[in-house]
Amino acid sequence: xxxxxLGGDGYCGRATALYLSSKGHTVSIVDNFLRRQWDxxxxxxxxxPIQPLADRLRVWQELTGKSIEQFIGDVSDYDFLAGVxxxxxxxxVVHFAEQRSAPYSMIDRKHAVFTxxxxxxxxxxxxxALRETNPNCHLVKLGTMxxxxxxxxxxxxxxxxxxxxxxxxxxxxxxxxxxxxxxxKVHDSHNMMFACKIWGLxxxxxxxxxxxxxxxxxxxxxxxxxxxxxxxxxxxxxxxxFCVQAAVGHPLTVYGTGGQTRGFLDIRDTVRCIxxxxxxxxxxxxxxxxxxxxxxxxxxxxxxxVQAAGRKMGLxxxxxxxxxxxxxxxxxxxxxxxxxxxxLGLEPHYLSDxxxxxxxxxxxxxxxxxxxxxxxxxxxxxxGSNPRSRQANVAAAV
Amino acid sequence: xxxxxLGGDGYCGRATALYLSSKGHTVSIVDNFLRRQWDxxxxxxxxxPIQPLADRLRVWQELTGKSIEQFIGDVSDYDFLAGVxxxxxxxxVVHFAEQRSAPYSMIDRKHAVFTxxxxxxxxxxxxxALRETNPNCHLVKLGTMxxxxxxxxxxxxxxxxxxxxxxxxxxxxxxxxxxxxxxxKVHDSHNMMFACKIWGLxxxxxxxxxxxxxxxxxxxxxxxxxxxxxxxxxxxxxxxxFCVQAAVGHPLTVYGTGGQTRGFLDIRDTVRCIxxxxxxxxxxxxxxxxxxxxxxxxxxxxxxxVQAAGRKMGLxxxxxxxxxxxxxxxxxxxxxxxxxxxxLGLEPHYLSDxxxxxxxxxxxxxxxxxxxxxxxxxxxxxxGSNPRSRQANVAAAV
Numbered sequence: 001x002x003x004x005x006l007g008g009d010g011y012c013g014r015a016t017a018l019y020l021s022s023k024g025h026t027v028s029i030v031d032n033f034l035r036r037q038w039d040x041x042x043x044x045x046x047x048x049p050i051q052p053l054a055d056r057l058r059v060w061q062e063l064t065g066k067s068i069e070q071f072i073g074d075v076s077d078y079d080f081l082a083g084v085x086x087x088x089x090x091x092x093v094v095h096f097a098e099q100r101s102a103p104y105s106m107i108d109r110k111h112a113v114f115t116x117x118x119x120x121x122x123x124x125x126x127x128x129a130l131r132e133t134n135p136n137c138h139l140v141k142l143g144t145m146x147x148x149x150x151x152x153x154x155x156x157x158x159x160x161x162x163x164x165x166x167x168x169x170x171x172x173x174x175x176x177x178x179x180x181x182x183x184x185k186v187h188d189s190h191n192m193m194f195a196c197k198i199w200g201l202x203x204x205x206x207x208x209x210x211x212x213x214x215x216x217x218x219x220x221x222x223x224x225x226x227x228x229x230x231x232x233x234x235x236x237x238x239x240x241x242f243c244v245q246a247a248v249g250h251p252l253t254v255y256g257t258g259g260q261t262r263g264f265l266d267i268r269d270t271v272r273c274i275x276x277x278x279x280x281x282x283x284x285x286x287x288x289x290x291x292x293x294x295x296x297x298x299x300x301x302x303x304x305x306v307q308a309a310g311r312k313m314g315l316x317x318x319x320x321x322x323x324x325x326x327x328x329x330x331x332x333x334x335x336x337x338x339x340x341x342x343x344l345g346l347e348p349h350y351l352s353d354x355x356x357x358x359x360x361x362x363x364x365x366x367x368x369x370x371x372x373x374x375x376x377x378x379x380x381x382x383x384g385s386n387p388r389s390r391q392a393n394v395a396a397a398v
Numbered sequence: 399x400x401x402x403x404l405g406g407d408g409y410c411g412r413a414t415a416l417y418l419s420s421k422g423h424t425v426s427i428v429d430n431f432l433r434r435q436w437d438x439x440x441x442x443x444x445x446x447p448i449q450p451l452a453d454r455l456r457v458w459q460e461l462t463g464k465s466i467e468q469f470i471g472d473v474s475d476y477d478f479l480a481g482v483x484x485x486x487x488x489x490x491v492v493h494f495a496e497q498r499s500a501p502y503s504m505i506d507r508k509h510a511v512f513t514x515x516x517x518x519x520x521x522x523x524x525x526x527a528l529r530e531t532n533p534n535c536h537l538v539k540l541g542t543m544x545x546x547x548x549x550x551x552x553x554x555x556x557x558x559x560x561x562x563x564x565x566x567x568x569x570x571x572x573x574x575x576x577x578x579x580x581x582x583k584v585h586d587s588h589n590m591m592f593a594c595k596i597w598g599l600x601x602x603x604x605x606x607x608x609x610x611x612x613x614x615x616x617x618x619x620x621x622x623x624x625x626x627x628x629x630x631x632x633x634x635x636x637x638x639x640f641c642v643q644a645a646v647g648h649p650l651t652v653y654g655t656g657g658q659t660r661g662f663l664d665i666r667d668t669v670r671c672i673x674x675x676x677x678x679x680x681x682x683x684x685x686x687x688x689x690x691x692x693x694x695x696x697x698x699x700x701x702x703x704v705q706a707a708g709r710k711m712g713l714x715x716x717x718x719x720x721x722x723x724x725x726x727x728x729x730x731x732x733x734x735x736x737x738x739x740x741x742l743g744l745e746p747h748y749l750s751d752x753x754x755x756x757x758x759x760x761x762x763x764x765x766x767x768x769x770x771x772x773x774x775x776x777x778x779x780x781x782g783s784n785p786r787s788r789q790a791n792v793a794a795a796v
Contacts, residue, residue, distance in 0.1 A: 112526070153561075153567050187514075187581075199780065
């Protein structure tokens with residue numbers, strides 16, 4: 001298939017682009033390198049030293065003989081985006097090209113507005129570009145499990161059959177997102193459902209859990225292909241942070257009680273889920289939703305898993321509870337369905353001792369690059385503006 | 399109370415500001431006159447000749463001795479808006495200052511993006527401004543019944559108790575909005591719920607039905623106070639269009655079968671509902687939702703009511719069915735709850751023969767201002783771009 005990966009220079013996007021290329025698909029990447037700019041803005045960098053996109057694609061071609069076309073530009077620039085869709089004419093377009101950090105969106109008003117405008121306008125542009133240039137193309141859009149929040153009922157995949165006062169209907173699952181970023185994804189989901197309905201577009205909304213892992217089969221071919229490993233307070237994810245903290249002997253920082261439970265998945269499953277979605281397109285007019293994760297953990301459970309794995313490697317690992325920076329339930333029911341991708345053939349990589357060993361080994365290997373000042377949460381949900389507001393004002397000024 | 403009316407130069411806003419002033423509240427208006435600009439952009443004008451805001455407020459003061467302060471600026475300009483909130487320090491702020499036409503939002507991509515960015519950023523700015531300057535102020539925000547769409551179950555007021563797999567929760571009512579404009583209101587609703595939760599703000603989201611009527615007690619005092627009467631294909635509402643069509647002997651244009659059923663209310667009830675909401679503020683941290691309408695009608699029922707009223711006045715009134723420009727169900731279940739405002743004291747003005755006579759009389763009185771070229775729908779939902787796209791590109795370029 002011809003597949004265009006928007007945001008193909010980011011963490012999930014780069015792994016996806018290489019995986020799809022290795023599977024024989026014709027792949028192109030669209031990116032504006034804003035994710036690299038945000039590293040500078042917040043004064044953090046990925047633990048792993050990543051190469052420029054052009055270098056990585058050159059190495060990929062040398063190693064595999066497969067070329068990946070790159071289109072450098074911004075999806076919020078409609079003329080650019082429509083031009084790419086018209087020129088490349090993909091069978092599927094995978095849309096990762098959004099600001100994806102909850103803390104970034106909560107720094108202050110500018111970052112909240114930037115996140116919502118950037119994400120909503122990018123997705124609107126994509127919907128209009130497909131409508132105009134390529135209405136049969138399948139849109140594979142990254143949403144987030146965070147759209148649902150933590151309701152006291154089972155979370156279904158996108159839609160729920162509701163019986164009420166003797167009548168029944170299948171309706172969009174109610175959304176209770178927990179940050180201005182998560183809200184932007186909810187806005188996208190509603191816009192996509194509507195565009196599919198009025199224009200007959202095909203879309204799959206992948207409500208992804210928290211992704212962990214850095215190594216996919218493709219990146220093991222060469223050091224130059226290595227993926228991001230973010231552990232900072234703004235873009236880092238919790239399992240990465242715990243591994244890096246364990247590597248340097250810093251207590252694992254659990255926010256509040258750590259009872260916050262979420263869906264997680266290995267990045268090797270992310271890339272496979274994307275391919276599965278592409279190979280099994282939605283019908284014309286359909287806006288399908290898959291919950292894309294493989295296991296549920298509470299934050300404290302993850303900390304204890306890292307603690308156990310670290311101790312086996314001879315590390316002294318302690319756990320520290322910090323006041324929770326977010327406004328979220330710390331003890332709650334959580335049972336989210338996630339069978340649709342399994343039904344289509346996903347064979348999950350579950351979080352295992354060997355995977356934790358691998359993550360800890362990466363953290364040990366790049367130990368000298370660890371900046372421990374990035375461990376403390378600096379963005380408090382209850383504040384309208386946080387100290388990072390003065391320090392970090394680049395992308396928000398776009 | 400001190401009440402600030404954002405969008406106080408528009409149809410609902412001006413009626414609300416005068417009503418609240420007449421009831422003894424201290425009122426200010428914020429407006430940027432974009433609504434007047436849109437008249438020029440689409441080449442339409444209100445049937446009734448309206449005066450500049452400053453002239454209307456001067457007449458109001460001469461007649462009643464009551465002054466209304468005006469702040470001229472845009473709510474998407476944060477510094478301006480926060481300055482107003484800080485200077486005026488309202489007890490309640492009523493937010494009408496959004497692009498409120500579904501067809502306008504469906505003209506093309508630029509109008510869709512403009513509508514969503516304008517509305518979402520304006521409301522985000524207001525939430526942050528209240529957080530920073532006046533967190534105890536009660537936000538009274540205009541939503542729309544169109545957020546719910548037409549589900550096959552009873553529509554509740556904002557939240558619905560769902561029982562699912564043996565568990566239960568009270569969750570936001572699922573939303574199925576039918577235009578990029580209606581979507582913008584859904585985005586606002588989600589953003590507001592979140593801001594109330596994390597910052598303890600107080601908000602009432604008024605999901606208003608289709609408003610009809612031009613005359614409130616206040617505007618009868620002087621011709622200079624007359625309100626808008628929009629009947630064009632972009633900003634006009636269906637009952638106004640029918641009355642104007644009846645007045646000039648044009649068939650009443652029903653889209654499709656006319657089975658589309660919606661909630662409606664008299665503008666005299668709009669202004670009273672706003673006051674009721676202000677006088678009974680939401681609790682700190684509460685995002686309350688009221689469905690603000692008094693009666694349900696199908697479009698065909700309305701046409702038949704106007705036909706009957708017109709015939710009694712000696713007009714020859716026929717009904718014509720046009721292909722539906724929107725993508726919407728033409729026959730559907732519709733039963734929306736609307737008891738909360740009644741419980742707080744609303745005494746509805748139901749649509750009556752005398753009100754229809756009054757509307758028809760206004761249409762007859764200003765007959766020479768009627769532009770029959772504005773009767774035909776020119777924005778088709780199924781198009782990505784409509785002919786009006788070339789003709790109307792002013793506000794979208796903002």
